Amino acid sequence: MSETFSQGPGSGTGSGTAAGTDTATADGDAGTTAARRRNLLSGNRMLRPAAVILLLVVLLALPLYLSASWLRAGEFVMIGAVGAIGLTLLIGQAGQLSLGHAFFLFVGAVSYTVLAPDPGLRGENAELVSLGWPPALALVGAVVICALLGLAFAPISGRVRGIYLAVATLALVFLGFYLGRELVSLTGGTGSGRAPADLSLFGFCFCDERPEDLVVLGVPFGEAERLWYAFLALTVVGYLLARGAVRGRPGRAWRAVRDNEAMASVMGVPLARSRAGVFAISSGYAGLAGAMLVVWFGILKPDESEIGTYGINVSIAFLAMVIVGGLGSIPGAVWGAALVYGLEKVLELTVTSASIFGIVGFTPVLLTQFVYGAAIILVVLFEPGGLAAIGRRLTAALASTTEKGR
Amino acid sequence: MTEFLQLTVSGLGKGAVYALLALGFVIIFKATDVVNFAHGSLVLLGGYVVIATKDILGYAGAAAVGIAAAGLGALLVERLLISQSKLADPISLVLLTIGVDVIITEEIIRRLGVTAPFLGGPLEGAPLRLGNIVVFRPQLIALIVGVVLITAFFLAFRYTGWGVAMRAQAENREATALMGIRSSWVTGSAWLVAGLLAGVAVLFIATQDFSGAGLGRGTHAIALAAFPAAIIGGLDSTGGAVLGGVIVGLTEAYTAGYISFDFSESAIYLVMLLVLVARPVGLFGTRELSRV
Numbered sequence: 001m002s003e004t005f006s007q008g009p010g011s012g013t014g015s016g017t018a019a020g021t022d023t024a025t026a027d028g029d030a031g032t033t034a035a036r037r038r039n040l041l042s043g044n045r046m047l048r049p050a051a052v053i054l055l056l057v058v059l060l061a062l063p064l065y066l067s068a069s070w071l072r073a074g075e076f077v078m079i080g081a082v083g084a085i086g087l088t089l090l091i092g093q094a095g096q097l098s099l100g101h102a103f104f105l106f107v108g109a110v111s112y113t114v115l116a117p118d119p120g121l122r123g124e125n126a127e128l129v130s131l132g133w134p135p136a137l138a139l140v141g142a143v144v145i146c147a148l149l150g151l152a153f154a155p156i157s158g159r160v161r162g163i164y165l166a167v168a169t170l171a172l173v174f175l176g177f178y179l180g181r182e183l184v185s186l187t188g189g190t191g192s193g194r195a196p197a198d199l200s201l202f203g204f205c206f207c208d209e210r211p212e213d214l215v216v217l218g219v220p221f222g223e224a225e226r227l228w229y230a231f232l233a234l235t236v237v238g239y240l241l242a243r244g245a246v247r248g249r250p251g252r253a254w255r256a257v258r259d260n261e262a263m264a265s266v267m268g269v270p271l272a273r274s275r276a277g278v279f280a281i282s283s284g285y286a287g288l289a290g291a292m293l294v295v296w297f298g299i300l301k302p303d304e305s306e307i308g309t310y311g312i313n314v315s316i317a318f319l320a321m322v323i324v325g326g327l328g329s330i331p332g333a334v335w336g337a338a339l340v341y342g343l344e345k346v347l348e349l350t351v352t353s354a355s356i357f358g359i360v361g362f363t364p365v366l367l368t369q370f371v372y373g374a375a376i377i378l379v380v381l382f383e384p385g386g387l388a389a390i391g392r393r394l395t396a397a398l399a400s401t402t403e404k405g406r
Numbered sequence: 407m408t409e410f411l412q413l414t415v416s417g418l419g420k421g422a423v424y425a426l427l428a429l430g431f432v433i434i435f436k437a438t439d440v441v442n443f444a445h446g447s448l449v450l451l452g453g454y455v456v457i458a459t460k461d462i463l464g465y466a467g468a469a470a471v472g473i474a475a476a477g478l479g480a481l482l483v484e485r486l487l488i489s490q491s492k493l494a495d496p497i498s499l500v501l502l503t504i505g506v507d508v509i510i511t512e513e514i515i516r517r518l519g520v521t522a523p524f525l526g527g528p529l530e531g532a533p534l535r536l537g538n539i540v541v542f543r544p545q546l547i548a549l550i551v552g553v554v555l556i557t558a559f560f561l562a563f564r565y566t567g568w569g570v571a572m573r574a575q576a577e578n579r580e581a582t583a584l585m586g587i588r589s590s591w592v593t594g595s596a597w598l599v600a601g602l603l604a605g606v607a608v609l610f611i612a613t614q615d616f617s618g619a620g621l622g623r624g625t626h627a628i629a630l631a632a633f634p635a636a637i638i639g640g641l642d643s644t645g646g647a648v649l650g651g652v653i654v655g656l657t658e659a660y661t662a663g664y665i666s667f668d669f670s671e672s673a674i675y676l677v678m679l680l681v682l683v684a685r686p687v688g689l690f691g692t693r694e695l696s697r698v
Binding site (some may be wrong): 098155156162169175177182306316319320370372 | 623686
């Protein structure tokens with residue numbers, strides 16, 4: 001399935017040094033391997049668009065069949081996917097490690113809430129700042145603010161490499177944690193938080209108001225159904241933009257800087273600008289995910305400790321998505337999000353008892369953390385290309401068997 | 407002035423503990439090129455073993471077993487995971503340690519449940535008074551133990567065969583192997599030593615006077631502060647790690663005293679950012695040069 005998205009014909013021209021053995025790149029396979037794969041898949045040229053269309057049709061039809069709680073689980077996965085796509089560009093394509101993703105998620109959430117109108121649920125708290133922009137514009141604003149903030153981090157992100165950057169970005173998470181508690185007029189404070197405005201576009205509200213107004217094929221469309229489509233659209237746009245960047249000039253520049261700085265600068269790639277740029281883009285994605293998250297939660301509440309909605313644990317969960325999916329692979333990031341965020345929600349929906357296997361404190365969240373912790377270790381040890389590489393290999397095997405069958 | 411002295415003493419005590427942790431990072435980084443994000447979980451592991459064995463062995467026995475457990479845990483991570491993936495790039499290995507960290511930390515937190523037990527033991531007691539200055543015992547003992555251990559480490563690093571092998575391997579791995587030094591022995595012992603230091607550190611961290619909180623997620627977060635310490639000093643400088651630890655400890659104490667307690671946690675990271683802006687590889691880190 002993952003093959004369906006990752007490799008269009010002609011996309012195999014990655015950086016010059018990344019050979020077919022470089023499993024860390026999804027789109028970086030150059031030369032013979034890609035050519036061979038293209039031959040293998042030539043018989044399936046019709047299969048690929050067909051599979052994409054089928055997947056989209058299924059995704060569009062799901063709200064007609066699934067209950068609201070399952071839809072909300074799916075929406076949570078989409079939030080993860082958007083954030084993970086941004087992070088995989090940074091880590092996989094540009095070779096920069098960031099633990100600050102949760103901070104930009106938080107900034108995105110706060111920006112959306114502050115820019116959008118105050119829903120007025122807590123009128124007694126008059127000191128809350130609210131700019132009253134249309135929510136759709138506030139969403140865009142949140143992305144822009146996060147991207148600019150990411151750009152403002154350029155003195156660090158442009159100069160500091162790899163692991164040093166990981167620890168440097170850890171600083172952002174702690175800073176966000178502190179500011180979240182201090183700037184009560186923006187965040188609502190840790191005690192009660194504040195409510196974000198419902199997402200709406202040209203007067204159409206993605207919320208529960210008067211669900212009887214919108215009935216599709218006998219299914220009343222409430223908030224869960226409406227948000228599904230909004231989030232799906234945002235995810236698809238994010239996906240396509242990232243794919244365009246990876247296949248185009250920026251992606252080649254990132255991979256060149258990642259693989260060989262000296263070569264990249266000789267080829268005319270400005271190192272600092274390229275690194276700072278990908279960091280800003282990654283931050284923008286995180287901001288979008290954060291804005292989606294706060295709409296999904298229906299409340300903005302800063303964390304009370306380092307572990308929380310926007311804590312280190314979230315940064316690590318996003319890292320896990322990206323690693324398990326396969327570093328640098330955009331479809332991989334989506335699959336990683338499905339595993340890390342999807343598993344947690346599915347377990348929460350299916351497990352009714354308080355603890356799994358009768359072990360005290362063995363919650364769905366804990367089991368998910370064990371699974372992705374183990375998945376990270378297994379992926380690094382045995383399959384550095386992650387789910388994306390497994391998917392590629394499966395489709396290649398599938399293609400070769402269908403080829404033989406002819 | 408009294409307050410300043412008071413904060414300095416307290417900051418030095420904290421700094422000694424951060425220095426122990428940061429030294430562990432640096433030893434591991436020098437020997438295996440891995441930045442060990444699982445360090446916080448090793449700290450928790452040591453602390454948990456102390457809690458679990460305290461009633462049977464008494465404090466001193468439990469502390470010894472806890473320190474050994476943290477060291478052994480580190481050794482196992484190196485032997486079972488890191489040494490099995492020599493071909494992986496450093497970033498992948500960092501990610502691997504994050505996976506290890508998640509699993510160990512979550513399991514220990516689950517076992518602890520809602521309790522956050524203090525490891526105090528004989529370390530805690532009535533604070534000492536030197537004139538107007540109050541010295542909390544864990545901080546004073548941490549300072550003494552820190553100075554002793556760090557001195558011992560540097561002597562060993564400088565004069566023993568082990569130290570020579572460590573430094574040789576950090577300089578040039580292939581040449582060291584050709585000289586007949588077993589690489590696995592060097593990397594394994596590096597992780598072991600780092601784990602032992604983490605096991606010592608937790609005895610001080612999870613006390614009333616040091617952090618005000620028992621063993622739990624907070625301990626893990628405090629152990630993370632050793633990261634800025636190591637980065638400030640430079641990831642491949644052992645001396646830098648000690649200085650970084652002291653800088654972090656003092657920064658935390660001064661900001662908590664003069665500005666606000668909430669700010670102190672962010673302040674150490676801000677100091678690290680300032681250092682990184684001026685020197686992207688830390689104060690004493692080696693600049694990577696690329697030859698074309």
